[in-house]
Every structure is written in C-alpha cells, then in structure tokens.
Amino acid sequence: MISRKIVLPGDLVSTNPKTAGPGTYVEGNKVYARVLGLLDKTDTGVRIIPLKGRYIPSVGDTVIGIVREVTANGWIVDINSPYIAFLPVLENPAMKPNRKPNDVLDIGDAIIAKVMNIDPKMKVTLTMKDKLCRPIRVGRIVAINPTRVPRVIGKKGSMIKLLKSELDVQIIVGQNGLIWLNGDRRKVSIAEEAIYIIEQEAHTEGLTDRITEFVKKRKVEMGLEKPEEKEVSEDQG
Amino acid sequence: MEEIKLIVDGKRLDGRGFEELRPIKIEAGVLKRADGSCYLEMGKNKVVAAVYGPREVHPKHLEEPDRAIVRYRYSMAPFSVEERKRPGPDRRSIEISKVSREALEPVIMKELFPRSAIDIFVEVLQADAGSRTACLNAASVALVDAGIPMKGIVTSVAVAKVDGVLVLDPMKEEDNYGEADIPFAFLIRNGKIESITLLQMDGRVTAEELRKALELAKKGAMEIYKLQREAIMKKYVKEEEVME
Numbered sequence: 001m002i003s004r005k006i007v008l009p010g011d012l013v014s015t016n017p018k019t020a021g022p023g024t025y026v027e028g029n030k031v032y033a034r035v036l037g038l039l040d041k042t043d044t045g046v047r048i049i050p051l052k053g054r055y056i057p058s059v060g061d062t063v064i065g066i067v068r069e070v071t072a073n074g075w076i077v078d079i080n081s082p083y084i085a086f087l088p089v090l091e092n093p094a095m096k097p098n099r100k101p102n103d104v105l106d107i108g109d110a111i112i113a114k115v116m117n118i119d120p121k122m123k124v125t126l127t128m129k130d131k132l133c134r135p136i137r138v139g140r141i142v143a144i145n146p147t148r149v150p151r152v153i154g155k156k157g158s159m160i161k162l163l164k165s166e167l168d169v170q171i172i173v174g175q176n177g178l179i180w181l182n183g184d185r186r187k188v189s190i191a192e193e194a195i196y197i198i199e200q201e202a203h204t205e206g207l208t209d210r211i212t213e214f215v216k217k218r219k220v221e222m223g224l225e226k227p228e229e230k231e232v233s234e235d236q237g
Numbered sequence: 238m239e240e241i242k243l244i245v246d247g248k249r250l251d252g253r254g255f256e257e258l259r260p261i262k263i264e265a266g267v268l269k270r271a272d273g274s275c276y277l278e279m280g281k282n283k284v285v286a287a288v289y290g291p292r293e294v295h296p297k298h299l300e301e302p303d304r305a306i307v308r309y310r311y312s313m314a315p316f317s318v319e320e321r322k323r324p325g326p327d328r329r330s331i332e333i334s335k336v337s338r339e340a341l342e343p344v345i346m347k348e349l350f351p352r353s354a355i356d357i358f359v360e361v362l363q364a365d366a367g368s369r370t371a372c373l374n375a376a377s378v379a380l381v382d383a384g385i386p387m388k389g390i391v392t393s394v395a396v397a398k399v400d401g402v403l404v405l406d407p408m409k410e411e412d413n414y415g416e417a418d419i420p421f422a423f424l425i426r427n428g429k430i431e432s433i434t435l436l437q438m439d440g441r442v443t444a445e446e447l448r449k450a451l452e453l454a455k456k457g458a459m460e461i462y463k464l465q466r467e468a469i470m471k472k473y474v475k476e477e478e479v480m481e
Contacts, residue, residue, distance in 0.1 A: 006473050008466060009381060010389030010426035025346070025388070032426060034346060034386040036469065051473060052273065052384030054291055056350070082291040082353040121302055122351050147384070 004038040004203070007048060013039060014046045023048025038203060049203070055081040055146035055176040057124050061115045062132060064141060064174035070102045077111065077126060080143070080176045085124035087113060092128045094135070110136040112172055112180065132172065139170070139182030142192050144199040146177035151202035152195055159198065159208060166215045167191050190218045241414050243399040250410055258394070258406045258457055259365075263374070263468035265382045273383025275468070277375035280408055281365035286375035288383040291353035305350040309338035311372055313361040333369045340373060340393070340422040340435035346386040355385060366412030367395045370420050373435070378465050382472070389426035390465060391434060394457040395419060396450040398442050403450050405457045417442045421454040425462045430455055 007013060013024060014031035024046055025034045033039070037048035057063070057079065065077035065085060074088040087105075089095050094104050105111065112134055116127040127133070144152065153160050153173055164171055169183030169191050179195060181188045194211055201207055219225040243250060253259070259280030268274035271287040278284075294300040311333045315324045326334075338357075345355065357379070359372040373393035380387060397407035399415035412418050417440025424431045433451075442450065 006470060008390065008469060009387040010424075012427040023386075025386075027388075032388070034388070035384055036381050036473075037384075050384050052382065054272070054384075082293055082350060084293065120351075122353075 004040060004049070006037070006051075007033040007039045008036055009034055013041065013048070019044065019046045021045040021047030023050060050147045051203070052145070053147050055079070057081055057083060057085070057115050057118055057176070059115050059118055061175040062112065062172070063115060063126070063176045064110060064112055064136070064172070064178035064180055065126070065176075067105050067107055067109045067111065070105070070107060072101065075101065075105050077113070079124070079126075079174075080146070080178055081124075083122045083124050085113075085115070085126045087111070087126040087128065091116065091126065094128075105135060110141060110180075112136060112174070136180055139180055140188055140192065142179045142181060142195055144177050144179065144195060146175070148199045148202040149173060149175055149177055151207070152179065152198050154208065159211065162208060162212060163191050163194060163215070166212070166219075186222050186224060190215060190222065193218065241410070243411055243414060244402060249399075249404060249408075251408055253404075255402060255404045256453060256456065258460055259408060261461060261464050263378060263464055265378050265468045265472045271379070271383075273379040273381070273385070275375045275378035275382060277371055277378070279365075279367065279371040279374070280406070281363060282361070282368050282371040283363040284359055284361050284368065284371050284375050286357065286359045286372065286379040288355065288357050288376070288379040288385065290355040290383070290385070291350040292356070294352065294354040299354070300352050303351050304347040305345075305353045305355050307338055307342050307345055307347065307355050307357070309334050309341065309357045309359070309376070311337055311359050311361070311369065313364060313368070317361045317364045333372075336435055336437065337369060337373055337376070341376065341380070341391055343432075343434060344387050344389060344391055344424055345380065346388065349386055355380075366397075366407050366409045366418070367420065369393070370395050370406075370422070373422050374461060374465060378468055381465075381469055389424045389431060390462060391422055392425050392458040392462045392465060393420065393422035393435065394454050394461060395421065396454045396457075398440065398446065398450075403442075403446060403453055405453050416440050419447070419450050419454075421451070421458070423455065423458050425458065428459075428462070430458065 011033045017026045020031045035050045037050040063079045065079040067075045068078045069076035077085045079085045113126040117125040167187040172180045262278040264276045267276045273288040275286045370393040377391040396419050397415045398417040399411045419438045422435035
C-alpha cells in the first residue's frame with residue numbers, strides 16, 4: 001500500500017474540480033477535504049477515506065439490524081445509523097398468510113437484511129428477499145466502527161476469507177459495522193479478537209500477515225492446534 | 238477604589254507580551270462513549286467538549302426535512318468559578334450557546350444529513366476569561382474527531398483593550414478591569430482565514446482599534462489552529478508512522 005497522508009476538513013487536496021471524489025467538496029474551482037481521513041490521490045480522482053463517522057445507508061448494502069418495534073404492516077429496525085429502517089411485511093419471505101408480524105419477528109430480534117430503497121427524506125426500506133438475509137437466532141454479533149468495515153472485508157474479501165478458512169466460522173459483515181459470527185465458540189472468540197485488532201489497526205500496512213500470525217498463535221494457545229513451527233512455540237515462553 | 242494597573246513595565250500582569258497567547262493544551266478523543274471529544278486548557282480555562290451524531294432527533298418536531306440540526310450546549314460546572322455557580326442554564330450560558338452554535342453552523346455541512354441532529358456539549362470545568370473561545374476551539378476539534386463533514390476548522394480567540402492598549406487572549410483580571418473585550422471566531426480553510434463566524438464586543442473601542450484588534454486576533458488564531466491540527470494528528474499519528 002502507498003503511504004497516505006492524513007487530511008483535515010478544509011485542506012486543499014486538488015486544483016482540478018473534475019477529480020473531486022467522496023469526502024471532498026468543490027468551491028471556487030478548488031477541491032477541499034471535508035472530513036478527517038486519509039488522502040487517496042490518483043491521476044483520475046481524489047477521495048478521502050474517512051477515519052471516523054456514522055453509517056449512512058445506501059441502496060444495496062447488507063446490514064445487520066435489531067427489531068425495535070412491530071407494526072401491523074412491518075417492523076421498525078435499528079440499523080446503527082442516524083436513520084431507522086423499515087422492513088415491510090411483504091419483504092419478509094418468512095411471512096405466511098394467517099401469521100402475525102410479531103410471531104415472525106419480535107422486538108429485540110436481530111436480522112440480516114438488505115437496503116432496498118432510500119427516499120429523499122432518508123426513509124430507509126429494507127428487504128429480506130435474498131439468500132443472504134435471515135433472522136439471527138444463533139452466534140454472536142460484534143460491533144465496530146462502520147468506517148473500518150472495508151478493512152475487515154479486505155481487498156476483494158481477502159481478510160474475511162482468511163478468517164473463514166483459518167477458523168472455519170460463518171461470518172457476515174454488515175456495512176453498518178455490525179458483524180455476525182457463528183461456529184465453534186472458541187474459534188468465534190478468536191475471530192472476534194482478530195476483528196477488534198483489524199478495527200484498531202485499520203489503515204496500517206501488512207495487516208493481513210499480522211492477522212494470520214495472530215490467529216495461528218491464538219489457536220495454539222487455546223489448544224485447538226498443535227504448534228507446528230518452532231518459532232511459534234518459542235513465542236509462547 | 239484604587240485604580241488597578243494592568244500593564245506594568247510594558248508587560249501584562251502574568252508576564253506576557255501584548256501579542257502573546259496563554260499556554261494551550263489540547264487533547265482529542267478523550268471520551269470513550271462520545272463520537273468525538275476534546276479536552277482543552279487555555280491558560281486557566283479547562284473545558285471538555287463532546288460531539289454526538291449525526292443521530293436521530295428527539296423531540297421529533299425539531300427535525301428538518303432537508304438538513305441536520307445543530308445543537309450546542311455551553312455549560313459551566315458549579316465549581317468552575319470562585320463563587321459557586323447555580324447549576325443549569327442561565328441567561329449568560331444560553332446566549333453563549335446560541336452565538337457559538339451560529340459560529341459553527343455555517344461550517345458544518347448540514348445538508349448531507351437530513352432529518353438528523355448533531356449535538357455538541359461543552360462543559361467548563363474551570364473558568365478564566367475567554368471561556369467561550371476555549372469552548373469553541375474544543376468543540377471544533379471534537380467535531381473533526383467525530384468525522385463530521387465541515388468546510389474547515391473554527392478557531393476562536395479574544396482581544397481586549399486594557400490600559401489603552403490592545404492585548405491578545407485576555408485573562409481574568411484584564412477581562413474584569415479592562416475597557417473592552419472582543420471575542421472572535423474564524424473559519425480557517427487550508428491554513429488561511431476565510432471568514433469571521435463570531436464577533437462580539439463588550440466595552441468600547443474606536444473603528445481603527447477594532448481593525449487592529451482583528452489583525453491581532455487573526456495572528457493568535459493561526460497559532461491556535463496549528464495546535465488544533467497537531468492535537469488531531471497526534472491521535473492518528475501511529476497509523477501514519479506505520480504506513481511510511
């Protein structure tokens with residue numbers, strides 16, 4: 001990864017308004033940063049990778065939400081964002097005629113859903129008509145800063161693939177910073193710790209390698225695996 | 238009553254020059270549960286700022302369909318002054334909250350978050366003069382720390398007239414016995430002062446003096462701006478070091 005500079009709101013990032021990307025704004029033919037973040041400047045565009053901030057929903061995102069209210073025609077879902085979401089009865093395949101909404105999902109239930117529509121007044125509508133979507137009855141939900149989600153997924157899903165293959169757990173990452181983990185309890189614990197490390201050290205170099213090492217070490221410590229290399233066993237002492 | 242000399246041998250009572258700021262200490266990200274926070278010391282002022290949001294608006298009727306609302310609460314702790322202050326908002330703190338909010342509103346990109354609220358709470362733990370400027374500086378750092386989109390950074394500083402001379406960043410004695418106190422707040426973008434977002438005046442100065450005061454305040458604000466930047470950078474410096 002190339003080294004990236006930290007920019008603050010108001011810093012001049014480019015003088016070509018055509019290159020302005022996410023996290024920037026244009027005024028008087030100049031491009032300025034509008035959030036605290038890392039500068040990602042290429043020949044074709046400038047964008048700021050934010051370091052902090054809330055989750056703002058966008059259409060097509062997979063999110064994990066908690067049911068806050070049940071109404072006659074759907075559920076009101078908290079998606080860890082400034083905007084609450086609505087899941088209509090028609091968008092939940094588990095709804096059969098003669099079943100009431102509160103028999104299907106009740107207050108406090110967690111669900112994996114997709115953002116179907118957002119209207120200009122930021123009314124968010126969810127759907128569960130997707131093979132990924134399901135109510136969560138087992139496993140664990142981990143919350144991280146939503147701006148660190150891309151790092152947990154990794155380039156083309158590399159980080160998440162690593163965790164899945166090394167630990168043999170189910171992982172679904174919500175774009176809103178909630179992550180669902182399921183599998184062997186001890187392995188899930190390792191995955192949880194690994195995710196927190198990724199969150200803490202996002203935007204640093206060689207993170208994938210360090211995570212690989214960490215997962216291996218923890219597996220040995222938990223007695224899930226025998227130390228294979230001599231270096232690992234020395235680290236224990 | 239005996240006249241109090243505020244300037245002795247060309248120096249101020251605390252030994253500062255006319256264009257010298259009080260020592261400033263800024264730390265970003267001090268509160269775990271807030272989205273953004275900042276602790277700031279400006280001379281004897283000690284303030285802590287917390288920013289929450291964008292988040293849902295409660296009560297619902299305050300909501301704006303096309304933009305976020307900004308709420309700013311300036312509050313003084315009962316123990317922040319020599320004589321115990323009755324807790325809770327009073328006339329003075331309500332006014333300061335209003336002008337400070339208006340100083341930050343044009344800088345925050347509210348239109349990006351319709352139907353939401355950005356809440357800023359600033360608590361004065363120890364007050365010397367110029368607590369509103371200290372609070373604005375802290376709030377501005379906390380806003381950046383919360384990752385809220387803004388056009389630039391707000392930096393605030395006061396200028397006072399004491400014993401006929403203009404001095405930067407007055408402390409308590411100068412504020413109480415001086416002839417005028419003029420707090421300023423500026424929008425700083427890319428290291429340049431773009432506009433004035435707050436200007437108040439208590440006392441009297443001539444038009445010429447006001448012009449001079451503005452120049453003096455600009456100089457002071459640039460120094461504070463550098464410290465604000467440093468404070469934010471310091472929090473994220475570890476990440477930068479690893480990358481390089």
